[in-house]
Amino acid sequence: MAARAPRLMAFSDLHVRYDENRRVVEELRPESDRDWLLVPGDVGETVEDFRRTLTLLRDRYAQVVWAPGNHELWTLPEDAVQLRGEARYRHLVEVCRELGVLTPEDPYPVWEGEGGPAVIAPLFLLYDYTFRPAGARSRDEALAMAEEAGVVCTDEHYLHPDPYPTRDAWCRARVAVTEARLAALPADLPSVLVNHFPLVREPTRILRFPEFALWCGTEATADWPVRFRAAAVVYGHLHIPRLTHHDGIPHHEVSLGYPRERRAWPAMPGRPAQILAGRGAGAGRP
Numbered sequence: 001m002a003a004r005a006p007r008l009m010a011f012s013d014l015h016v017r018y019d020e021n022r023r024v025v026e027e028l029r030p031e032s033d034r035d036w037l038l039v040p041g042d043v044g045e046t047v048e049d050f051r052r053t054l055t056l057l058r059d060r061y062a063q064v065v066w067a068p069g070n071h072e073l074w075t076l077p078e079d080a081v082q083l084r085g086e087a088r089y090r091h092l093v094e095v096c097r098e099l100g101v102l103t104p105e106d107p108y109p110v111w112e113g114e115g116g117p118a119v120i121a122p123l124f125l126l127y128d129y130t131f132r133p134a135g136a137r138s139r140d141e142a143l144a145m146a147e148e149a150g151v152v153c154t155d156e157h158y159l160h161p162d163p164y165p166t167r168d169a170w171c172r173a174r175v176a177v178t179e180a181r182l183a184a185l186p187a188d189l190p191s192v193l194v195n196h197f198p199l200v201r202e203p204t205r206i207l208r209f210p211e212f213a214l215w216c217g218t219e220a221t222a223d224w225p226v227r228f229r230a231a232a233v234v235y236g237h238l239h240i241p242r243l244t245h246h247d248g249i250p251h252h253e254v255s256l257g258y259p260r261e262r263r264a265w266p267a268m269p270g271r272p273a274q275i276l277a278g279r280g281a282g283a284g285r286p
Contacts, residue, residue, distance in 0.1 A: 006034035006062065006113030008120075011272040012196065012236030013042040013069065013255035016053050020259040024270060025053060030061055036111065037061040037272065038120070040236045040254065041069020041196030047081040051095050058099050063109070065102045067122040068092060069196040069237065070215070074158035085162030085170070089124070104178070108185070111192065115276025118231050119185055123178055123195040125221065128168035131201050131213035139168065146211035153215040175220045182228045190231035192275060198235045199224050200246050203253060207238065225249045232275050241269055 016022045043053050050072060057064045072092055075084045083091050096103045104124040111118050129139040136142035146152060164170040185191060197217040204213040216237060225233050232250050239257035243250055254273045262268045
């Protein structure tokens with residue numbers, strides 16, 4: 001019998017500070033030692049948890065590809081590493097390079113396994129408060145509406161944009177440098193765009209608190225899946241794991257999420273999703 005082709009898997013929002021989640025991660029086993037794992041952010045909040053978890057995953061998967069979430073960028077008082085903003089992000093990139101984990105700062109690899117070939121593009125973009133609630137005419141007005149509704153992301157306290165003046169300024173800088181890289185991708189290969197936040201706004205429409213969409217992406221990337229020939233988009237952050245299609249392109253939300261969410265919604269898969277499965281047939285989680 002022929003050996004099974006390597007699979008491209010994805011799992012985000014591991015939040016390993018929770019014992020339940022840490023056990024889920026510790027029990028992960030790929031079906032093949034040639035499988036890859038995409039990890040689009042929110043591994044954990046401390047560098048120690050980040051390093052330990054990616055080391056475990058690196059030891060089990062042929063290649064791990066990481067894109068940062070907002071939680072990794074938090075600077076918490078209890079973290080031994082007190083770097084902020086860009087310096088913190090660069091430190092996490094160096095940890096990944098020590099481990100052999102690919103990041104948005106590395107050359108984009110080409111996936112040759114099941115559903116390939118495709119360029120895997122891990123992205124770091126943040127958000128710029130343009131996913132605004134109806135009636136909000138500006139960033140400040142949208143933030144005021146969210147605060148009045150009692151919806152304020154913890155990023156406002158712990159995600160520092162240094163040396164940029166604001167998180168949205170950092171986002172604009174990241175969008176500019178990333179857009180230039182994606183524009184240089186080979187025209188004969190599709191891409192898999194991997195970002196912590198959704199690249200289009202539509203997945204945020206089902207949020208229980210619509211104001212939270214402010215911290216969920218940027219309108220600047222709305223046409224990227226089409227422009228950059230995405231065979232799939234992979235994201236997390238929303239903790240609503242599902243497969244949707246926008247402009248005919250599959251968008252996979254691949255979060256593990258918080259234990260309380262899985263207890264409230266037993267149908268949450270709680271395991272990696274296969275990307276490019278049955279490419280062209282819109283396959284999602286088995």
